[in-house]
Amino acid sequence: MRWERYFAASILIFSLIYTWKSLSLRVGTLAAPGPGFLPLVVGIASAAIATIILINSYIVMNRGKVNRAKEETPAKAEKSDETLTEEDKAKIILFAIGVIIYIIVLETLGYLISTFCLMLYLLRVMRVEGWWRPVILSVVCSVVAYVVFAVWLKVPLPKGILAL
Numbered sequence: 155m156r157w158e159r160y161f162a163a164s165i166l167i168f169s170l171i172y173t174w175k176s177l178s179l180r181v182g183t184l185a186a187p188g189p190g191f192l193p194l195v196v197g198i199a200s201a202a203i204a205t206i207i208l209i210n211s212y213i214v215m216n217r218g219k220v221n222r223a224k225e226e227t228p229a230k231a232e233k234s235d236e237t238l239t240e241e242d243k244a245k246i247i248l249f250a251i252g253v254i255i256y257i258i259v260l261e262t263l264g265y266l267i268s269t270f271c272l273m274l275y276l277l278r279v280m281r282v283e284g285w286w287r288p289v290i291l292s293v294v295c296s297v298v299a300y301v302v303f304a305v306w307l308k309v310p311l312p313k314g315i316l317a318l
Contacts, residue, residue: 176190252272264312265312267314
């Protein structure tokens with residue numbers, strides 16, 4: 155749980171900075187949102203989620219300490235399930251490698267192809283069963299994100315090799 159707290163705290167700090175910086179853009183209104191509207195909403199939402207995770211981790215940790223103190227000896231209470239397994243560490247590294255490759259190939263391959271490949275890769279890293287489920291989820295996520303950002307919000311996304 156300790157790593158969860160550190161991660162949530164870092165996301166909270168990042169979200170607060172992101173939200174603060176989004177205020178430098180014109181926010182607009184709900185009826186006529188400006189370029190800073192979506193970043194502001196995303197920043198507030200991610201800060202709220204990070205805060206909830208942070209609070210929850212403290213509650214779970216304190217509850218666990220009370221239960222362990224009642225049931226275990228002091229030597230056993232020091233050892234906990236807060237450490238990451240080798241598989242978890244490998245997943246984190248593979249996740250980071252996938253995102254770095256995504257950033258590198260995004261302009262060349264374009265948003266749709268790059269996002270599909272990243273989603274498929276990440277779902278396989280997370281060991282989602284079979285091949286059909288990851289492929290379908292990757293297609294749906296890529297297309298929905300493209301429609302929301304490129305079509306609905308008119309955000310220019312890299313077209314890559316699809317522009318030819």
